[in-house]
Amino acid sequence: MWEKKVDIQPPYDFDRVLERLSLDPLITINQKESSVNVPFYYEGEPVVVTVKSTGTIDEPTFFVSGEKDNSQEYCLGRVTHIFQWDVPLVDIQDHFLQTDLENIFIENRGTPLVLDFDPYFSLMKCIIHQQLNMSFAYTLTSRFVKKYGQEIEGTWIYPTPEKVAALTIEELRELQFSGRKAEYVIDTSKLIASGELNLRELARKSDSEVMDALVKIRGIGKWTAQNFLLFALGRQNLFPMADIGIQNAIKKLYKIDKKPTYEQMELLSKKWEPYLSYASLYLWRSIE
Numbered sequence: 398m399w400e401k402k403v404d405i406q407p408p409y410d411f412d413r414v415l416e417r418l419s420l421d422p423l424i425t426i427n428q429k430e431s432s433v434n435v436p437f438y439y440e441g442e443p444v445v446v447t448v449k450s451t452g453t454i455d456e457p458t459f460f461v462s463g464e465k466d467n468s469q470e471y472c473l474g475r476v477t478h479i480f481q482w483d484v485p486l487v488d489i490q491d492h493f494l495q496t497d498l499e500n501i502f503i504e505n506r507g508t509p510l511v512l513d514f515d516p517y518f519s520l521m522k523c524i525i526h527q528q529l530n531m532s533f534a535y536t537l538t539s540r541f542v543k544k545y546g547q548e549i550e551g552t553w554i555y556p557t558p559e560k561v562a563a564l565t566i567e568e569l570r571e572l573q574f575s576g577r578k579a580e581y582v583i584d585t586s587k588l589i590a591s592g593e594l595n596l597r598e599l600a601r602k603s604d605s606e607v608m609d610a611l612v613k614i615r616g617i618g619k620w621t622a623q624n625f626l627l628f629a630l631g632r633q634n635l636f637p638m639a640d641i642g643i644q645n646a647i648k649k650l651y652k653i654d655k656k657p658t659y660e661q662m663e664l665l666s667k668k669w670e671p672y673l674s675y676a677s678l679y680l681w682r683s684i685e
Contacts, residue, residue: 398464399465400461403459403482404452405459407455410506414480414511420531433448435479446462449461454507481511481512484633486509489675496669501683502679505679512631517555517558520629526538542555559586580615584614585616588614611625632674635674638666646684647662649683
């Protein structure tokens with residue numbers, strides 16, 4: 398067993414993090430302890446790391462703990478990346494205080510962009526969630542993980558690409574996947590399991606290179622690729638203009654009657670660069 402104290406640069410609102418993570422029924426959160434269990438794979442084996450907040454927005458302090466001593470350095474690196482502890486939110490906040498998103502950033506001060514715990518499963522989740530309402534999307538994802546993943550002391554570990562690649566369309570249809578969605582999940586997992594699509598190598602490429610590689614895959618469009626860049630890789634300058642939530646937030650903020658055009662959104666978003674991902678996140682927050 399190991400435990401490490403981590404102090405990070407303020408502001409950082411972990412209550413907002415837990416609030417967002419609590420939308421996903423697969424994530425194990427202890428609100429009373431202000432902690433969350435983070436599952437991923439280390440050297441092919443599942444591990445669970447606990448992240449516990451003991452600080453405040455202006456003095457953020459965490460204790461990170463895990464079972465396997467030999468995995469400590471790797472786990473700390475992963476957790477730092479997932480919770481974006483190495484991204485100075487004060488610089489981003491200062492940038493947006495000079496824009497028309499000022500009030501939204503004041504209201505949601507210290508809200509970080511938190512990544513999905515596993516890049517492979519982030520891509521699977523993006524595919525599963527396509528064209529579904531949020532409630533059923535989480536229901537379908539939960540069925541999938543509870544059927545083909547594994548549970549370690551109350552925390553669900555996502556299935557590996559090798560396991561998913563071996564499934565049949567009929568098996569996923571039994572969980573209420575559409576035939577097309579089942580094909581996309583299995584076929585993409587086969588590409589990853591075979592090494593034809595290497596997610597580690599993809600993470601080292603530019604945004605446009607990642608987009609180009611992903612949209613060539615059947616079942617992955619621009620929306621899914623952008624969400625992967627945001628929530629798996631943590632890229633900072635993405636603005637998914639096709640997202641209905643973003644469109645509704647802009648309608649509300651600027652008090653316009655119709656859905657904003659791409660031209661309008663492109664013009665507005667110029668002021669928010671190079672942190673468009675945070676503009677997206679805070680706009681979503683403004684209508685939640």
